Amino acid sequence: MFQFEGPSRKITHHPPFCEMIEEVPISELDPRQIKQLESADELTQRNPTYAREIYGAILTQRPGCLELRKKLRALQINSLQTNTKGLSGLLHKVTSAPFMFKSDDKNPEGTLAKAEGLIDKSPSNVVAHQMLAGAASALGMSGTAVFAYETIQKLEPENLKNLKSLGSAYIEAGNTEMAIATGNSIKKINPNDGDAEEIMKKASVAMAMNKGKWEESEDFRTQLKDEDEAQALEQASKNVNDAKSLEELIRQTYEKVTQEPANLNHYRQLSDYYQRYGDLQNAIAWIQEARKQEAGQGDVSLEEKERQLTAEYFDQSIETWEKALAENPDDQAAQASLEQTRVQKVEYQRTQLESLVQRYPNEYGYRYELGMLLFEKESYDDALPHFQLAQRNAKVRLDAVLHLGRCYSRKGFHDMAIEQFESLKNEIQVMDDRKKEAIYELGCCHESMGNQEKAIEEYKLVYSADISFRDVSDKINAFYESNS
Template structure:
């Protein structure tokens, strides 16, 4: 870091984190190097892990908000600073920092709304168009692209804007044009960026899904494209996981894709890494439990679901799934009373959840 060899510093830090994913020194190096290289997404991943270990550290919270600002996520940055300001009402520096962030967020939202208001006025003021014309969603997206492309002419190093334009082309199903923009961004940017790589992967997935939708269910063409899609996206995700080894969100995505194709062993490795991320911890534990169930390791599956439920409060869809999976483990272990108890807890709040009605009725009919 001191020698400004930021990529080298990140490489050394990644080796440390591969052996110890929660090493605070390694994550601090990643944060400092990512800030110098303008990699906000990488910064955010490490800052979230540092904050998990030090939840009351005000400086970490401010750093996280700053990284979100760099990424353009003003709403979340404002929300984080608001919470910090609320629990530290006597800190004038922090209160001012929150006001600054809130002001920037307001300006950003105002510019965004003004852009589209101007667009609406321009269309409404077009004398050649009928006064009562209602624009379609496609027309609105095309107008939005025109404005963004005009802006890009004056901001030719604004690669984030190039990515945003590509995303709109994906919405329009104009995939050739979208990939032209992504190719331009990658060629000109010349710096690895996980958010761009993920956007490109999402565009490929959208194109596959669009093509798949052209064929009827069960047709050989559709099944062939689905297999091609899954293979391509898994390969792409593996490459991104290797390229960004310290980013738990990519590990989580890799675990999901491996789980879907039945690669339980490799999926376990990915979810074990991903659970270090506060954002993905509960879902990672849920998937780990399911992976262990697939392998018949019911005691280990039980442990994962119980750990997740200890950290889960509100009885939402995620908790229902955790409780359901836990009950299924008890079924496999030959413990019908415990299984019925948990199925009933879901039945009491959501009778339509999966096959919980049949599970509960079967339990009563068997006299459990």
């Protein structure tokens, strides 16, 4: 297996301890807490402020009680609707987000509590709900994460980024039907959204797998050999990230590999645990071992996993050298190693993608990746055919058209580039970043051809939507100054 040299001191990555929180209904709370909640329920109409305080206090003690969190949220939103402060309330929602919130990835429980406190002050605060969703996911609270994204959906129904997060959260929570419905909602807003198709595809696969594995069983434990194996599977299925638990899972899975060396799932699981542990070299090595097995020699998913892990390993190595260089800018050896690693990464990606394109000519996503790599190296003639074929992949089609136009533009074929950018401009209905890129490039082509008036009209469209986009503000200002 390949090796990279690192800085003189060894950097070891250990994932921070993060204890998962189990989601429970109100009925499983302490009887005294249940009694307090029943009393608070009776006060929701007469004294909602006091009821909110009781709900919030108990939720702080039992953050995994999703049922209680939903009751609290309903009371908070109802209070917001009955105590609207007009424009000042809206301004609070808009202006507080950029300055107040910062998630702590090492302390998701703290972030969970902080987000809930911010929501109590302003239930319409989208950023606080995003914080809640992220912290909940880190703590294994899939239902709470879904609830947070659903709340954002009610506040901002056409927020595409949130809808995509919601779709993924539904898949994580096992609600494949809602994931597919969310994918359809995204496509209603943006019919050509490749991420929506990917969400629906993953949900369909998950649905089929679950049906095949579990539809004939009343209890999944009945399909396992014994109680010990059942407990091991339950532990493995959770988002275990602390070092001690991962070491135990690695030991158990290694024993399974020795007992069933032909079972590829054991190799995959072992690789995954090593990846979580921060040991990418062993993560890659076990995928390579899986590919040596008879059943793994033609497994495309294993090949893709090795490629992904190797790219991650390159990135980790590059980051290590960058940190070493930041500490000692005059270290010429570190600078040389950084440059060498970057070259090795690009060369590895190129050879892998060329092999994939040759072996799987109809997998057009690989062609797009190779085209992007060649485009970044300014090999426009080589990139062109890959972008042309990549348009057959719905997920990357629009980006392929954009970069096809850019290849023509960089070669000086401005009239051909204009055709590509015009088609994107007309097809994309929402003024998103991709459409702004296409219109800006369209303006550049007209400008290069000496059509200043057409160029400025395109720049104005971008300027009207986003004054900070690239140098469009400078172009507009220069135009009006020259005509004043």
